[in-house]
Amino acid sequence: MHSSAPFPIGRPRRLRRSAALRGLVRENVLTADDLIWPVFVREGPAELMEEIPSMPGVFRRSVEGIADAAREAAELGIPAICLFPYTEDEKKTAACEEAWNPENLTCSAIRAAKAAAPEVAVMTDIALDPYNAHGHDGIVKNGEVLNDETVEALVRMALVQAEAGADILGPSDMMDGRIGAMRHALEEAGYGHLSIMSYAAKMASAFYGPFRDAVGASGALKGDKSTYQIDPANGDEAMRMVARDLSEGADMVMVKPGMPYLDLCRRVRERFSVPTFAYQVSGEYAMIEGAARAGWIDGEKAMAESLLAFKRAGCDGILTYFAPRIARRLKEV
């Protein structure tokens, strides 16, 4: 690698002098093609738009509202949306049966989105937390999150989502063996063509707080998720989880959260050369949007900069609540 010549032969500011020169030497760009838009669905009248207090500017929508969001994504050139259900308390059980009810909110929303905008890919979340009386991503017995029983439930969930027409399945639970179990079950059921984006490097993070409010899981959750999500101190372990999930049949992998873990994005890109995504999670959104609304930072610029950083770190794409806003902005310029 060459370093720049010593001053005054080298004057790096020469290439920063004008927008034209800066544009010529710019290394990374963000386009609408890089975006996956996470959307929240709940039961209610078609026009429902319920703002999430800890995520100002982000709404829970009805199934019809998800169809509108899919159309909006299509208009803005956003290739994919990702569905997250808010489940009413009375549908939450310890066995999480609602998770594989083919008529559940997620499945209804998949069908509505695909009918409204078939060209937009629909990604789903596979984890039990929205349906779990215990708020955890797995089945809890005697205070323990059970691995193998949870994997069976997740496979059922994957199959009903596949049947409803999902394009990308997103297991976010961090149980061991779930990708392999799903991959085999999908293959057997005739869904061998469906892709899996594994939440592989999923850290036990405080930045998920607002999301848990959004899906209504905060109240139920006792304790934390550190017996299954990765210790934020561990980068090598995150690499092992990526390797493991790829070996079990994941097509794409994710690092989550994003901004505090850009080092992991770069390591995954360089080490595995596979489609790599980052999730700019609810707490990251809340920090940027909260500070912007307080007048402490320029929200538009901070949004754009934070997303470009993922491209620089080596990501192919980003799940972000800013997706429609940044896509609109990219269209204007």
Ligand SMILES: NCc1[nH]cc(CCC(=O)O)c1CC(=O)O
């Ligand atoms: N397993 C559920 C899940 N899927 C996505 C997120 C977080 C997304 C966000 O914070 O925006 C979570 C929360 C968690 O693991 O507790």
